[in-house]
Amino acid sequence: MDYDVKGNLRQVLADLPQGVRLVAISKYHPNEYIEAAYQEGQRVFGESHEQELRQKVETLPQDIHWHFIGHLQTNKVKYIAPYITMIEAVDSFKLLKEIDKQAAKNERVIDVLLELHIAAEETKYGLTPDACRQLLADGAWKELKHVRICGLMMMASNVDDEAQIRSEFRMARALFDEVKSQYFADEPSFCERSWGMSHDYKIAVDEGSTMVRIGTTIFGPRVY
């Protein structure tokens, strides 16, 4: 193994205050890297491709909690619905509805996060703050009994400008507080703020993240 996965993991965990959980992002990394982190006690891992995830689920320990962190096509939901712990990047009502449908078929409730698009970068994915408000104001999500919206997820711009990154996390935090008080004040399960990656997780933690998604710092560069 080229990377000291166990040592890196210990260092990242030492940086996280109580109440901030680590999702170890293992996409494109081989099973032996995941097993090293697992031996060190890590149980929550994140993947962004359905087929890769399926192969890992079949061959790795059953008590791993898998988060789906990438863009999820509606036609793929049925494959992960039986086992996925959390779907982090829900960015449309259509996807939310499909997750509900497939969760119902599996007689379970699936935890999800709404993905925000705040970064200045062009991307197709994520809800703008207004689209997020719109989705919640519309109210149709309340009929979906097999999904549980547990919070918000976002990626800051991939820049070196710390002030910009910080201001994006703050926008996400403000929106979290707004929708929490408006729609989820009585739902303790709406509590997750998933922000912070390898290059910005310390800032994210400063700005109220409850869940960081870290890959490169633990596992090294990804081999595509």
Ligand SMILES: *Cc1c(COP(=O)(O)O)cnc(C)c1O
């Ligand atoms: C790949 C990925 C990460 C991890 O990124 P690193 O820079 O390797 O820590 C976090 N979140 C999402 C959504 C990702 O796709």
